[in-house]
Amino acid sequence: MSDVARAAGVALGTVSNVLNHPDKVAPATLERVQGAIEQLGFVRNTNAQQLAAGRSRSIGLVVIDISNSLFVDIARGAQRYASELGMNVLMANSDNRADQQRADLDFFDGARVGGILLAPMEDAGEDVARIRTHGRPTVVLNFDTGRNDCCQVLVDNEEVGYLAARHLIDNGRTRLAFVGGRDYLQPVALRRRGVRRAVAEEGGRVTLQEVPTENLDPPGGLRAAEGLVEDVRRGSLDGVIAVTDLLAMAIIQVFGARGVEVPRDVAVMGCDHNSAAWGGMIPLTSVQMKGLDMGREGLRLLLAEIDEDPAEHRHVTTMLRPELVVRESTVGRERATPLRD
Known part of the structure; x- marks a missing residue:
């Protein structure tokens, strides 16, 4: 920001307003600062901004097999709901490998996303428990863990x-x-x-x-x-x-x-x-699996957990009904x- 301010000949606070409150900046000044940003090739560090604000606007989604359209629909349902809320969903495909699924969870944990949606095919209870001890809320989709330490969205x-x-x-x-x-x-x-x-x-x-x-x-x-x-x-x-x-x-x-x-x-x-x-x-x-609904409901449960006091949150399981096509x-x-x- 200091480099941009120097290149544009404005105060540091003006650069901050351009990035966060552009409506407060005169059009000519806005254009000059944006030109300096483009000329210097700078890109906003969204992760740093979100960490400074104390809450990430990004959610991680880990699916086991992106070739199955159920998981594509889950991603679409979550992304559509996230867009309505000004949030982003970042997706990783584990390609039917438990080791890759574990690595994807660790990556999102290290990236400090706000929470994680996980759609596995086998029990990933240990990985979920480990991630949750780091303060990373996790909701499991399309797999009944048999546990009561996380929310779930299932199809029957x-x-x-x-x-x-x-x-x-x-x-x-x-x-x-x-x-x-x-x-x-x-x-x-x-x-x-x-x-x-x-x-x-x-x-x-x-x-x-x-x-x-x-x-x-x-x-x-x-x-x-x-x-x-x-x-x-x-x-x-x-x-x-x-x-x-x-x-x-x-x-x-x-x-x-x-x-x-x-x-x-x-x-x-x-x-x-x-x-x-x-x-x-x-x-x-075939039988319709309600992937769009699953993704949306999963994100809703995840955001509810993020917003609640951990001592008061009660984990729930939502069961969706399939439909014959x-x-x-x-x-x-x-x-x-x-x-x-």
């Missing part, structure tokens, strides 16, 4: 699986397969539980086979589908629930290449409404819901 993943299975059963599909990864991933375990509950309601009228995959990406779906083609041809399979939309689209791809028609021969649906899977030849039925892959083109963002 058991209901996701239940809605998926119920949809196929209500449309006359009675020989189902659930294609999913290992149960150490909490959303997978909960969606499987929901599918089983819907099948159990039928009292043996509906059968269910469970097909494990090593991963939740398209290669896992391709391998799983190869083993299901003959089941469809034999008549022992007429409905497939994939735990993710990317798995479902890969399964549809294999079925099409092998002459199995979707949904005439077999209905196929996903479970996470991933926009990356919407563009196939057969629009995919019916498309061509289960009911055909005539009955499908028009495709929208």
Whole structure:
């Protein structure tokens, strides 16, 4: 600021007003000071300004996999709400790696952000507890920690699986397969539980086979589908629930290449409404996960904790209800819901 004042030929206080209260500065002086700032190549140190003010206007968001549009929607929901409040959301993608997730949390902790939103796929309780001991409020999204030391925003993943299975059963599909990864991933375990509950309601009228995959990406779906083609041809399979939309689209791809028609021969649906899977030849039925709402509600809870006395704050869990989105892959083109963002 002293360099700028010297270059513009004004007092230090005038430079301060230009940066913080430009309405108080005469237009000619404002232009001269801004010209000096541009000529010197100076950029405001926002972090230092926020630290001096005693509160950061930035929030850190750590997501496990930015290729999944759920996490993109979470970021959009948080950013839109932050913009309304004059705040910023800084995002880090951990790329499905626990060590990278830990490094991202440490980075935001060191950057002294006002708080952190964390959307993991596995238990990160120890990391959250460590960050919170540094005075960094943290809200967990889309994962139930089972703890009471932080706020959470969840979608009812058991209901996701239940809605998926119920949809196929209500449309006359009675020989189902659930294609999913290992149960150490909490959303997978909960969606499987929901599918089983819907099948159990039928009292043996509906059968269910469970097909494990090593991963939740398209290669896992391709391998799983190869083993299901003959089941469809034999008549022992007429409905497939994939735990993710990317798995479902890969399964549809294999079925099409092998002459199995979707949904005439077999209905196929996903479970996470991933926009990356919407563009196939057969629009995919899935379950809406409310990512925008999750991001907004997460930020609301985080800011409430930041503003409250720590001794008085009570951690809460918000549970969002998923919604079925019916498309061509289960009911055909005539009955499908028009495709929208």
